[in-house]
Every structure is written in C-alpha cells, then in structure tokens.
Amino acid sequence: MIPVLGIGRTFYHHAPGPCRLVEGIESGAEDIASLPNGLAFFSSGMDFPVGNFKPNSVVGRIYTFDFNHPNEAPKELKIEGLDRMNPHGLSLWQNEEGEVFLFVVNHYPDGEESVNKFLYDAETNSLHLKMRVSSKEHSHIETLNDLVVVGENRFYYTNFLSKQLPESIQKFGRIAWGSIGYFDGRKTSLVHENLLLPNGINISPDSKYLYVSHTGNTEILVFDRLSDGALVLKNNIQIGTMADNLDVDPVTGSVWTGAHPDMFGIVAYLEDPTRHKSASQVLKINMQDGDMVNMTEVFADDGSFISGTASAVHYNSKMLVGTIFTNLMYCEMN
Amino acid sequence: MQRSLLFRMGIVVKSVLFGMFVIVAFRLWQIAPMLAIGRTVYHHSPGHCRLVEGIENGAEDIATLPNGLAFFSSGLDFPAGHLKYPVTGKIYTFDFNHPGSSFVIVYTNIAIIIKILDENPKELTIEGLSSMNPHGLSLWQNDKGDTYLFVVNHPPNGEECVDKFLFDAKTNSLVHKMRVSSTEHGFMEVVNDLVVVGDNQFYYTNFLHKQLPVAVQKFGMIAWGSVGYFDGQKTSLVQKGLLLPNGINISPDMKYVYVSHSGHAEILVLNRLSDGSLSLKNSIQIGTRGDNLDVDPITGSIWIGAHPKFMQIVRYASDPNTYKSASQVLRVNMKDGHFVNMTEVFADDGSFISGSSSAVYYKHAMLVGTVFTNLMYCEVK
Numbered sequence: 001m002i003p004v005l006g007i008g009r010t011f012y013h014h015a016p017g018p019c020r021l022v023e024g025i026e027s028g029a030e031d032i033a034s035l036p037n038g039l040a041f042f043s044s045g046m047d048f049p050v051g052n053f054k055p056n057s058v059v060g061r062i063y064t065f066d067f068n069h070p071n072e073a074p075k076e077l078k079i080e081g082l083d084r085m086n087p088h089g090l091s092l093w094q095n096e097e098g099e100v101f102l103f104v105v106n107h108y109p110d111g112e113e114s115v116n117k118f119l120y121d122a123e124t125n126s127l128h129l130k131m132r133v134s135s136k137e138h139s140h141i142e143t144l145n146d147l148v149v150v151g152e153n154r155f156y157y158t159n160f161l162s163k164q165l166p167e168s169i170q171k172f173g174r175i176a177w178g179s180i181g182y183f184d185g186r187k188t189s190l191v192h193e194n195l196l197l198p199n200g201i202n203i204s205p206d207s208k209y210l211y212v213s214h215t216g217n218t219e220i221l222v223f224d225r226l227s228d229g230a231l232v233l234k235n236n237i238q239i240g241t242m243a244d245n246l247d248v249d250p251v252t253g254s255v256w257t258g259a260h261p262d263m264f265g266i267v268a269y270l271e272d273p274t275r276h277k278s279a280s281q282v283l284k285i286n287m288q289d290g291d292m293v294n295m296t297e298v299f300a301d302d303g304s305f306i307s308g309t310a311s312a313v314h315y316n317s318k319m320l321v322g323t324i325f326t327n328l329m330y331c332e333m334n
Numbered sequence: 335m336q337r338s339l340l341f342r343m344g345i346v347v348k349s350v351l352f353g354m355f356v357i358v359a360f361r362l363w364q365i366a367p368m369l370a371i372g373r374t375v376y377h378h379s380p381g382h383c384r385l386v387e388g389i390e391n392g393a394e395d396i397a398t399l400p401n402g403l404a405f406f407s408s409g410l411d412f413p414a415g416h417l418k419y420p421v422t423g424k425i426y427t428f429d430f431n432h433p434g435s436s437f438v439i440v441y442t443n444i445a446i447i448i449k450i451l452d453e454n455p456k457e458l459t460i461e462g463l464s465s466m467n468p469h470g471l472s473l474w475q476n477d478k479g480d481t482y483l484f485v486v487n488h489p490p491n492g493e494e495c496v497d498k499f500l501f502d503a504k505t506n507s508l509v510h511k512m513r514v515s516s517t518e519h520g521f522m523e524v525v526n527d528l529v530v531v532g533d534n535q536f537y538y539t540n541f542l543h544k545q546l547p548v549a550v551q552k553f554g555m556i557a558w559g560s561v562g563y564f565d566g567q568k569t570s571l572v573q574k575g576l577l578l579p580n581g582i583n584i585s586p587d588m589k590y591v592y593v594s595h596s597g598h599a600e601i602l603v604l605n606r607l608s609d610g611s612l613s614l615k616n617s618i619q620i621g622t623r624g625d626n627l628d629v630d631p632i633t634g635s636i637w638i639g640a641h642p643k644f645m646q647i648v649r650y651a652s653d654p655n656t657y658k659s660a661s662q663v664l665r666v667n668m669k670d671g672h673f674v675n676m677t678e679v680f681a682d683d684g685s686f687i688s689g690s691s692s693a694v695y696y697k698h699a700m701l702v703g704t705v706f707t708n709l710m711y712c713e714v715k
Contacts, residue, residue, distance in 0.1 A: 008621075013676065239374070297376030334380075
C-alpha cells in the first residue's frame with residue numbers, strides 16, 4: 001500500500017490526445033460498458049455508501065453514449081419497472097437473438113442490495129426490468145460493487161465490504177472480509193473469500209479468465225473458471241495503484257482500468273467530491289493467456305482536470321473515462 | 335550486577351548520541367519523498383519511440399540549433415575514473431531532419447553499390463584536444479553565423495574545464511578555441527553543465543564541492559553546490575548553498591536563468607542582472623530529480639530529462655550495464671519566468687531506457703539522452 005500513500009509524491013499530468021469533460025454529467029459515471037458496435041452504457045448519480053449524500057441531492061440514472069457520434073450528448077434511459085435507481089457497477093449481455101440486457105448493481109436506502117436485470121429497448125431508449133437478485137432472498141450478497149455477466153442469468157459479483165463490520169474498520173483496519181460471489185441462475189454462492197475491498201470484475205474475451213481488482217492489495221487477480229462456477233487463483237498482477245472498474249477490450253483482450261493512485265485523496269473525495277480533488281489514472285494492461293505482457297499508463301492527472309477516475313473504455317482510438325461522483329471524460333487517442 | 339552499556343554511558347555521550355539520532359532522523363524525513371519508496375513508474379510515451387543504434391555509452395547532454403541539428407556528448411566517465419569499463423568521450427551530431435540513418439542499395443547491371451545517404455548520428459572529429467570526457471554542453475551562434483559548442487570536460491587528473499570549440503560543418507569537426515580551467519580559475523569545483531550567454535560568457539553549475547566526499551554531500555544533503563559565471567576573463571560565484579545543482583539553461587529572451595536544483599526536486603528561476611549576478615525569482619517544485627534542461631526556442635517550454643527513483647540512479651551510476659533506473663521526461667510551460675503547467679511526456683521503469691538525463695524537442699520529434707547508456711528518438715503525436 002505504500003505507493004498509494006503518496007508521501008511527498010507529485011502526480012504528473014499527461015493525456016493520449018485531446019481530452020474534454022462531457023457536458024451535463026456532473027454526478028459521476030462510476031461504471032461504463034460498451035457493445036461491440038460502439039454504444040456505451042454508464043451509471044450516474046450514485047450515492048455510496050447509501051446515505052453518504054443528503055437525500056435527493058443526487059438522482060441515480062443510466063445513460064448511453066455513442067462512440068460513433070461523440071459530439072451528441074449522452075442519452076438518459078427511461079427505467080420501466082423500478083421507481084428509483086442507485087446504480088453502481090454494470091455489465092452487458094447479448095443473447096443469440098441479439099437482445100441486449102444490462103445488469104446493474106443497485107443500493108437501496110434501507111440497506112437492501114440487488115442486481116437488477118434490464119432489457120434494453122433502443123427504439124424507446126428505455127430499460128425494462130426483467131429480474132432482481134436481492135439480498136432479501138439470497139444470502140452471500142453483502143455490500144456489492146460490480147458484476148460480470150457470463151450467461152443469460154448467470155453472473156459473478158464482488159462483495160466490496162462485509163455487512164458484519166463497520167466500513168471504516170474494514171478499510172483502515174484492513175480486515176479482508178470481502179469476497180466474490182456467483183449467481184448460477186437460481187442461487188448465490190461464494191467462490192472466493194477473504195479479499196480486501198474487491199472492486200471491479202470482468203472476464204477475458206474467450207471467457208476463460210476472470211479478472212478482479214483487489215484494491216486493498218493494489219493488484220489484479222486472475223482466476224481460472226471451472227465448469228461449476230468455482231474459481232481457482234491463477235496469478236496476481238501488482239499494479240501499485242488502486243484500480244476501480246475493469247473493462248476488457250474485446251478485440252485485443254487488454255484490460256482497461258480507471259484507478260486512484262492517491263489513497264488520502266480518494267478518501268477525502270469520497271466524503272465530499274465537490275470540495276476535494278483526487279489524483280486520476282487510466283492504465284492499459286496487455287494480457288496473454290491470463291498473464292500480463294506489459295502495462296501502459298494511458299492518462300494521469302493530479303485531480304485538477306478530473307478527479308476520481310473509476311472506469312475506462314476504449315473504442316476505435318477513442319476513450320471514455322468515468323469517475324465515481326463527478327465527471328465523464330472523452331479523449332481522442334493520437 | 336552488569337548494567338547495560340547505554341546505562342553506563344555518561345550523560346554527555348548520551349546527549350551527543352541523541353543529537354546525532356535527531357539529525358539523522360531529520361535528514362531521513364527530508365529525503366523520504368525523494369526516495370519515492372515503493373512508487374511504481376508507469377510506462378507511457380508520446381508516440382513511437384526507438385533506441386538510436388550505435389549509441390551505448392550515454393548521451394548525457396543534448397543541444398540543438400534552430401535548424402534541427404542537435405549535438406550530444408557521449409562516453410562520459412563521471413566522477414572521472416569511476417566507471418569499471420573503458421569509455422571514449424565523443425561528441426556527435428544528430429540531424430532531426432533526417433532521423434533515420436539510411437543506406438540505399440543501388441542495383442546496377444554490374445555491381446551492387448551501397449550508398450550511405452545520411453549517417454545519423456555522426457561522430458565529430460576533435461581538433462586541438464587529444465581526449466575528451468564530456469559532460470554538459472551549450473551552443474552559441476554569433477552574428478556571422480559561426481557555431482560554437484562549449485563543453486564541460488573532466489580530464490583524468492582531477493582538473494575541471496570548459497572547452498570552447500568552433501563547429502566546422504564541412505569537415506564534421508570541432509576546432510578547439512579556448513579552455514577555461516580550474517587550474518587557472520577558482521570557483522570551479524566539480525562542474526556539471528553550462529549555458530553560454532555571450533561570445534565568451536557563460537554560467538555553469540558546480541554540482542559538487544571538491545572538499546567533501548561525494549557520498550557525504552549526496553546522502554548527508556550537504557548543500558555546497560553553486561552556480562558560477564565566467565565573464566570572458568574570470569570566474570565568480572553567483573549563487574551558493576545549492577544541493578546538487580545539475581542542468582542550467584536560459585529563457586529565449588535571455589531574461590531568466592533556469593537551474594535544475596536536483597537535490598530539492600525543483601527548478602530555480604533566476605533574474606539576470608547586468609553584471610552577471612543572479613537573483614532568485616521563484617522555484618518550481620517538480621517532485622523528481624531533474625538532470626539537464628533544454629529550452630524550446632519557440633514556446634519557451636523547459637524540457638527535462640529526470641530520474642524519478644533516487645536509489646535506482648545511484649546504483650545505475652555505479653554500474654550502468656547491470657542496474658536499470660526509471661526514466662522520465664517532463665515539459666514545463668513557462669510565462670515570464672512563472673510556471674504555467676507541467677506535463678509528463680514520457681515515463682519508463684528503466685526496462686526500455688534507463689537514466690534519462692536530457693530531452694530536446696523539434697517539430698513533433700523528441701531526442702532523449704541518458705547519462706551512461708542509450709539515446710532514444712520518439713515521434714511526438
């Protein structure tokens with residue numbers, strides 16, 4: 001953890017090309033996922049932990065952003081079947097009939113945690129609720145962060161925090177009670193335990209390797225998947241920074257992540273994002289058969305331009321970068 | 335009954351020990367940020383980069399003419415006699431306008447003729463000096479268009495010199511014209527870099543003092559470095575009490591002298607007074623150990639080759655072929671001697687390139703030199 005303590009450390013700025021903040025997005029874009037055709041979905045207006053912000057000061061929403069029309073404003077999607085959202089991590093799934101489903105982690109004000117499955121309707125720009133996997137009906141769901149869908153109704157998810165201990169004790173006491181869960185279509189189970197703040201989760205394009213951002217240890221874990229959903233740790237990649245969400249480029253298999261290189265900065269930003277800036281970073285990790293080939297820092301900033309980067313998606317030499325509670329950034333890559 | 339040693343020592347001894355402990359702890363606390371403990375240096379580049387073939391003994395300092403012809407020093411042995419393997423000090427040119435060394439194989443009916451179009455980099459012949467151990471350098475063009483190259487030289491006998499050469503483009507040679515030596519001039523300690531401000535006037539950095547061992551000055555953080563000025567006839571000190579002042583350069587309008595104050599991870603901006611003296615205007619914290627400074631004549635930006643990891647550059651300096659050292663290039667945008675903003679143009683953990691000490695920019699390309707190893711050419715998109 002020493003590198004992220006940032007003692008006397010200067011955070012340098014560099015960008016892969018011209019970057020701009022996307023107008024109209026000011027309450028965050030915590031997680032982004034995109035379809036192969038360049039249509040990206042992102043969550044906004046998150047209140048986390050629940051009750052962090054004053055009631056009604058943020059409104060949870062899902063937007064689309066079209067990489068093919070980057071100058072168009074993001075489109076807010078209408079939610080059918082749910083009154084309000086408090087969305088966190090998300091994951092896309094397309095079935096053989098070409099239907100697009102968006103699964104979203106949702107935090108309810110009463111402490112309930114759920115994964116909500118929506119069908120996307122491009123014509124009406126709306127999401128129709130199809131299924132809920134809730135902590136009220138399933139154990140093994142603690143405080144959720146992110147998920148990755150691996151089948152029609154199957155997904156892996158990260159329990160960022162355990163519900164059994166106060167958050168601050170788990171974070172600062174470094175009590176590793178986080179875990180990875182698996183929903184097989186009917187019930188949940190824990191497939192890996194004793195992790196310290198597991199955050200983003202995603203999968204290699206061939207679906208063989210599961211990637212998890214193990215924030216508490218500034219590393220990315222690579223797992224082999226077994227047929228029954230169980231996971232076997234293959235290796236861990238030290239990255240010296242706290243990576244948030246992970247996106248996997250379907251063409252190259254590279255892992256793209258938005259990260260928080262300054263621990264004190266992100267702690268202060270989480271408490272009051274309008275007043276405290278936090279150093280930002282985007283990393284691209286090239287992978288080969290579940291092993292790291294090399295790593296590049298695609299973007300870095302001391303928080304003056306953008307704070308709290310949590311996700312990064314690459315499409316056709318362009319990049320979309322989301323933050324936990326503040327902005328969305330669009331970059332052209334030279 | 336045996337009492338412990340600590341108990342039996344007198345109060346005076348204990349006080350002295352305690353005092354030393356406080357000083358060491360204070361120094362460690364001061365030095366801690368510089369050590370960049372555990373910090374990961376991530377790789378990124380502004381475009382395609384390659385190592386220039388044939389350069390393996392460093393390219394410590396680089397200076398460019400407005401027409402894109404760059405000069406660099408190579409084969410430095412510093413401190414003199416320090417390297418475990420033999421090196422030959424040289425000066426090369428690199429033409430930004432023809433960055434790829436090119437061979438053309440011409441087929442004729444009879445024979446294959448190999449035509450060397452442009453050899454890049456080109457080694458320059460030194461006339462009037464038998465050997466070189468070149469360090470920092472600076473270019474100067476007079477009104478007649480003569481090009482002079484001034485080079486800091488470390489002869490093996492401990493002498494410290496600045497040598498002035500006239501560049502002859504036709505014969506690719508440097509003709510020795512003048513020497514300013516520590517044997518005739520005081521105020522020349524262990525010299526690192528210089529910047530020429532007139533036909534025979536220049537500022538230079540005394541990186542280390544000759545009176546204390548190197549290690550004591552570096553790790554003890556004893557600030558006995560300084561900036562000197564040669565007015566054409568004699569030397570004088572114009573800024574004292576610096577900790578490892580390294581690169582030195584000047585703004586395009588000649589108003590501000592920039593000094594890389596590497597011991598404090600900062601750039602000093604100094605006003606020039608008419609008699610050659612300097613007054614501190616401000617300091618720019620860069621959070622890394624900057625080596626040489628180059629100033630873009632068009633934008634006035636300062637380009638810096640830097641060493642982000644202190645322990646790595648120390649080991650690399652002792653054995654450059656065994657130890658890697660993280661590299662970094664910063665571009666600092668300036669306005670009227672004030673810091674506007676800063677970009678990290680390039681970074682590497684030492685796997686691709688180690689010991690970056692200088693960076694020059696010319697028309698969407700960048701040349702980066704290192705203290706003892708490679709030279710890198712990058713396209714800057």
